Amino acid sequence: MKSRFLSLDILRGITLAAMILVNTSGNGTYTYGPLQHADWHGFTPTDLVFPTFLFMVGVAMRFSFKAFNYTLTPAVRTKILKRTVLLFIINYIIFYFPFLDFTWENLRFLNVLPRIALSYCAISFITLSVPARWLTTINISFLLAYWAIMALLGDTGVAYELGSNAVLKLDLFLFGPTHLYDGNGIPFDPEGFLSTLPALSTCLFGYQVSLYLEKQRDAQKPALTGLLVYGIGLIVLALIWDKSFPINKKLWTSSFVLMCAGIDFVLIGLLNWWIEVKERNFANTFFLVFGTNSILAYAISEVLTIQMSHVQIQEGSGTTSLNDWLYWHIFEPVFGKFNGSLAYAICFVLVCWSLCYVCYKRKWFLKV
Template identity: 80%
Template sequence: MKSRFLSLDILRGITLAGMILVNTSGNGNFTYAPLLHAQWHGFTPTDLVFPTFLFMVGVAMRFSFKSFNYSLTPRVRSKIIKRTLMLFFINYVIFYFPFTDFSIEKMRFLNVLPRIALSYCAVSFITLSAPSTWLTRINVGILFTYWAIMAFFGDTNVPYELSTNAVLKLDLFLFGPNHLYHGNGIPFDPEGLLSTLPAISTCLLGYQASMYLEKQRAINKSPLANLLVYGLALIAIALIWNKVFPINKKLWTSSFVLLCAGIDFILIGLLSWWIETKERHFANTFFLVFGTNSILAYAISEVLAIQMGKIEMPEGNGVTDLGSWLYWHLFEPVFGKYNGSLAYAISFVLVCWSICYVFYRKKWFLKV
C-alpha cells in the first residue's frame, strides 16, 4: 500500500506558488483585487494561501509520525522541540540576513514560520498524546475558547476592530510596539501570539483530513464525496458564525478557520480524485518542485525579495530599489500597470522555481 498521497504534495506546491505570487507583486498599487488580502473583515483568494499551507503542515505530520508509531517517546519529543526551534531560527535568518542592519530593539518576534513552528509543536503534542477520537472536541474547544477570549477582552461593542482587539492588546503587553508588524497603519501583528491559538486548529484540521484520507485508502474508497460534504458543511458554519464573529484573516477568527478548512477539504478531495483516482498528471512536476521542498522555496522567495529591496538603482534624481526599477522599466512598459504587476509576480515565481528545480533534480531537500 502507498504511504503517501501525490495529490497532497501537489496541493502544497500549488499553495507555495500562490504564496510567492501574492507576496511579490510588481507594484502594490496596481495589483488585481483577488491577489490582495482583505483590508480587515472579509475574504479574498489571497487570504486562503497561508492557512492552506498551515493546513498542509498538519496533513504532512500524519505521515512523518508514522515511522514513530504515533508515540510521544523522548526521542520524538526532542525532534519536535528541535524542529520548532529550527523554524524560528530559519525565519530570523531569512528576514535579517546578512545582519548588517539588525537591531534587537526593532526585531519582529513573530511571523509566518514562527506561527507554523508553534502550530506544529502544539499539534504534535496534541495528536501524540490524546486519543484520535478526542481531536474534533479539542478543535471545537479551541475555536470557542478563542471566540470567548476575543469577545471578553476586546473593547466593549467593538472587540474585533484593528485597534481594539485582544490580539493587539496581548502582543503590546508582551512585546511592545517595536516588535510588531507595522504594515496596517498601527503596530499590529497578523501573526500575533493569541491568534496562533486558532491557527493551531487549522493545522489540526489538516491532520484530521490526513487521517480520513488514510482510512478511505485502506478500504479502497474514493474520499471525494464525503470531503465535498464536509467542506460545504464547514463553509456553511463559517458563514453563519461570520454574523457574530467576522471572517478575518489578520485576526485568524474561528469563522475564518472553518471557511478555509472547508475550502481545503474540497480542494484535497478534488485533487485526490483527479490525481490518485483518475491518474491525471498534468503539471505535476512543476508543482512537485515546490511541494517537496516547501521551506526551501519559501526561504528563497523571501531572501530574494528582501535583498532586491535593498539594491539601489538610479531613478531620476534619486534612487529606487531593484524590484521597483524592474517593474517600471521592464514590465510596466510592456504589459501595462496591472498586467505588468502580475507579470512581475509570475516571473518571480518562475525564478524561484528554477532555483528549486536544481535542488529537485539533484534530490536535495531541506529537512527541518
C-alpha cells in the same frame, strides 16, 4: 500499498506557488483585488494561501510520525522541539540576513514561520498524546475559546476592530509596539501570539483530513464525496458564524478558520480524486518542485525579495529599489500597470521555481 498521497504534495506545491505569487506583486498599488488580502473583515483568494500551507503542515504530520509508530517517545519529543526551534532560527535568518542593520529593539518576534513552528509543536504533542476520537472536541474547543477570549477582552462594541482587539492588547503587553508588524497603519501583528490559538485549529484540521484519507483508502472507499460534504458544511458554518464573529484573516477568527478549512477539504478531495483515483499527472512535476521543498522555496522567495529591495539604482536625482526599477522599466511599459504587476509576480515565481528545480533534480531537500 502507498503510505503517502501524491495529491498532498501537489497541493502544497500549488500553495507555495500561490504564496510567492501574492507576496511579490510588481506594484502593490496596481495589484488585482483577488491577489490582495482583505483590508480587514472579509475574504479574498489570497487570504486562503497561508492557512492552506499551515493546513498542509498538519496533513504532513501524519506521515512524518509513521516511522515512530505515532508514539511520543523521547526521540520524537526531541525531534519536535528541534524542528520548532529551527523554524524560528530560519525565520530570523531570512528576514535579517546579512544582519548589517539588525537591532534587538526592532526584531519582529512572530511571523509566518514562527506561527508554523508553534502550531506544529502544539499539534504534534496533542495528536501523539490524545486518542484520535477526541481531536474534533479539541478542535471545537480551540475555536470557541478564541471567540470567547476575543469577545470578553476586546473593547466593548468594537472587539474585532484593528485598534481595540485582544490580539493587539496581548502582543503589546508581551512584546511592545516595536516588535510588531507595522504595515497596517498601527503596530499590529497578523501572526500575533493570541491568534496562534485558532491557527492550531487550522493545523489540526489538516491532520484530521490525513486520518480520513487513510481510513477511506484502507477501506477501499472513495474520499471525494465525504470531503465535499464536510467542506461545504464547514463553509456554510463559517458564513453563519461570520454574522457574529467576522471572517478576518489578520485576526485569524474562528469563522475564518472554518472557511479556509472548508475550501481546503474541497480542494484536497478534488485533487485526491484527480491524481490518486483518475491517475492524472498534468503539471505534477512543476508543483512537486515546490511541494517537496516547501521551506526552501519560501526562504528563496523571501530572501530574494528582501535583498532586491536593498539594491538601489540611480533614478533621476534619487534612487529606486531594484524591484521597483524592474517593474517601471520592464514590466509596466510592456504589459501595463495591473498586468505588469501580475507579470512581474509570475516571472518571480518562475525564477524561484528554477532555483528549486536544480535542487529537485539533484535531490537536495531542506528538511527541518
